Amino acid sequence: MKIHRLTSPLPEPKPAPPGNDNPCAACNVRVLSLCDALDEQDLPRLAAISSSMTVRPHQILVAEGDNADYLFNITDGTVKLYKLLPDGRQQITGFLFPGDFLGLAAAGRYAYSAEAITKVTFCRFDRRKLDKLLDDFPKLERRLLGIASNELAEAQDQMLLLGRKTAREKLASFLLMMARRSGLPGTPEQPLELPMTRTEIADYLGLTIETVSRVLTQFRKERLLAMPALDRIVLLDRPALERLAGTV
Amino acid sequence: MKIHRLTSPLPEPKPAPPGNDNPCAACNVRVLSLCDALDEQDLPRLAAISSSMTVRPHQILVAEGDNADYLFNITDGTVKLYKLLPDGRQQITGFLFPGDFLGLAAAGRYAYSAEAITKVTFCRFDRRKLDKLLDDFPKLERRLLGIASNELAEAQDQMLLLGRKTAREKLASFLLMMARRSGLPGTPEQPLELPMTRTEIADYLGLTIETVSRVLTQFRKERLLAMPALDRIVLLDRPALERLAGTV
DNA sequence: CGTCGTCGTTGACCTGGATCAAAGGCAGAA
DNA sequence: TTCTGCCTTTGATCCAGGTCAACGACGACG
Structure with a gap:
């Protein structure tokens, strides 16, 4: 069980550049x-x-x-x-x-x-x-x-x-959520990008990294998705994933 | 898997009784x-x-x-x-x-x-x-x-x-939450009162009724609590329950 | 005061996902 | 270039909690 590393305190903020009324x-x-x-x-x-x-x-x-x-x-x-x-x-x-x-x-x-x-x-x-x-x-x-x-x-x-879905349903929901939130459709041209590690996906879904990894390979074998890279995902069969996720 | 029963539509509200400026x-x-x-x-x-x-x-x-x-x-x-x-x-x-x-x-x-x-x-x-x-x-x-x-x-x-606690930890957290929210201390004189069924406890904690029941009997055997009635619970060892719950 | 339906408990068994272990891939350091 | 450390994948095994089944307690209702 890994305790999370400590990090340095936040640096002091730089003042907004002059002439920029809305730094945001x-x-x-x-x-x-x-x-x-x-x-x-x-x-x-x-x-x-x-x-x-x-x-x-x-x-x-x-x-x-x-x-x-x-x-x-x-x-x-x-x-x-x-x-x-x-x-x-x-x-x-x-x-x-x-x-x-x-x-x-x-x-x-x-x-x-x-x-x-x-x-x-x-x-x-x-x-x-x-x-x-x-x-x-x-x-x-x-x-x-x-x-x-x-x-x-x-x-x-x-x-x-967390309380009622299976591992497969959790992963399907997660991928669809990522597509929605990131605005990336998950097509081969614009695959989903996952900025987080498997550990973080697992900690989000209440699973272990091994289960996350196994379910992703399952999905790949079932042609529900493709992974051109570790952190890039193409949603090959969105309807099937949506069925799995259970309309959320 | 039980689909929840349908109930009749809400009755029309009665107007607040006259002379009562604050029905709430x-x-x-x-x-x-x-x-x-x-x-x-x-x-x-x-x-x-x-x-x-x-x-x-x-x-x-x-x-x-x-x-x-x-x-x-x-x-x-x-x-x-x-x-x-x-x-x-x-x-x-x-x-x-x-x-x-x-x-x-x-x-x-x-x-x-x-x-x-x-x-x-x-x-x-x-x-x-x-x-x-x-x-x-x-x-x-x-x-x-x-x-x-x-x-x-x-x-x-x-x-x-839901994502990270064991069944025992979930039940301990639940009982302490109920004590806090209901204002009942869980002493023999003022035992906790559980208005919900085991099914509802299970559906709240992401467990099954059998597991809820088993953990409660475990707790009883370990003298962490007593149950003068099905829906009344005396917290015999609050510190132990708090340790289990993990300070939440 | 039986009968029925609901709820809770307990036991036997099973399984989805956790745990343990090993190995490959890749990036950054030397 | 090799080395080192982290991340991911995969396989073997385990076990916490789920599933299935039986039964007892209790209240509502004839």
């Missing part, structure tokens, strides 16, 4: 980001309390139990959210992709840890300053509520997966 | 309810768009995929939230107790079904009317965000449980 320009790629909850003319207010940063793989963005001082918008890369048991068993509760949001917390503390899987660029907001903005821009708060509701719905899907 | 008086029992997010003088506005109702066991409050037209505050009884796979496998994603809230939804639709386990009394709000109130009372919206953040944290705990 990339946020607009997905519907869930904070930036597009505001009108164009109000964006500078948001930009003023945010700073853009880039970190390397394995960098920890937030640790379970930390004071929830910051909110994050991921603009590039992939992040994993996870919880640990005292003996090191790990459950990944979600992956974040560009445009996704991080930082909702109950009782002022993060309930999970977040670690960069790839090189990650994000936009960080000071929570206390944001709280003041919330008073001025109720739209922002409504957006946060929408984000939370979405995350809740995904969490419930994941509970169904 | 019981809401104040827990910190998460809607009512106590408002000042005393604003409560009538909230009461005006709500109605109190009581339903029998097995009554369905909301069904997965329904238009999310209502929000609910549970004032008495126990409700289960669940999701189904096409073949009838069920995952219970949570239980609601008095003071708990129901109705957050993404994309205007409920992502889960909710069914009364016991006789249940609740207070129902019209979502569209509530949306108008939200503009006037930002406090309400902040409360909703707080509720959502809390639910999210609980969902993540549950993912850790």
Whole structure:
């Protein structure tokens, strides 16, 4: 049982480059980001309390139990959210992709840890300053509520997966989720790209790496998918995978 | 694999009794309810768009995929939230107790079904009317965000449980959760009361009823707990159970 | 006060996925 | 170039928890 490696503390953020009123320009790629909850003319207010940063793989963005001082918008890369048991068993509760949001917390503390899987660029907001903005821009708060509701719905899907699906069903659901979230269709021209390792897939699905590997080779033998590379997947028979996943 | 029984549609709500400005008086029992997010003088506005109702066991409050037209505050009884796979496998994603809230939804639709386990009394709000109130009372919206953040944290705990805990650890976590949520300490004088059946416990923990039953008898033989009745549990060795649960 | 249906318990057995072990592939370091 | 370390795959074996089956307790209902 591997305890996760420690990493260095977060580097101090660089100030947003001058002349760039919205360092979070990339946020607009997905519907869930904070930036597009505001009108164009109000964006500078948001930009003023945010700073853009880039970190390397394995960098920890937030640790379970930390004071929830910051909110994050991921603009590039992939992040994993996870919880640990005292003996090191790990459950990944979600992956974040560009445009996704991080930082909702109950009782002022993060309930999970977040670690960069790839090189990650994000936009960080000071929570206390944001709280003041919330008073001025109720739209922002409504957006946060929408984000939370979405995350809740995904969490419930994941509970169904973890509690009641078989290994094959879990993998099928995972691949379809990745296709949906990453925007890659999984055709031979645009295969799915998996930024995470088998260990991380296993920790997300409540399985072991061996089972993940075995099911993937099963799928390959059954012509449900092809793997031009370890981290590239072509969904050959999407309908069959969708049937397996059970409409989630 | 049992497909869940159909139940009759919800009865039409009775109007709140005259002279009772706040039919949701019981809401104040827990910190998460809607009512106590408002000042005393604003409560009538909230009461005006709500109605109190009581339903029998097995009554369905909301069904997965329904238009999310209502929000609910549970004032008495126990409700289960669940999701189904096409073949009838069920995952219970949570239980609601008095003071708990129901109705957050993404994309205007409920992502889960909710069914009364016991006789249940609740207070129902019209979502569209509530949306108008939200503009006037930002406090309400902040409360909703707080509720959502809390639910999210609980969902993540549950993912850790479902994905990575053993049957014994799951049962220990469940019993401690029930003690915390119900406010019953689990002493011989005030034993834990379980309103749900073994099937429902199993569907919550991702187990079978047989395993739930076996682990409970194990615990009894190990003097970790006593069962003065099928649905009453005395936690004899809380520290041992907490160790098993893994500090959640 | 039997009969029926539901719920919980227990035993016997089975199996999906975990565990243990070995080996190949690949990237970065020397 | 070889070496070293990590990741992945594959095979052999094991076991926690599932499945199947029988039975007892209890409440509702005639």
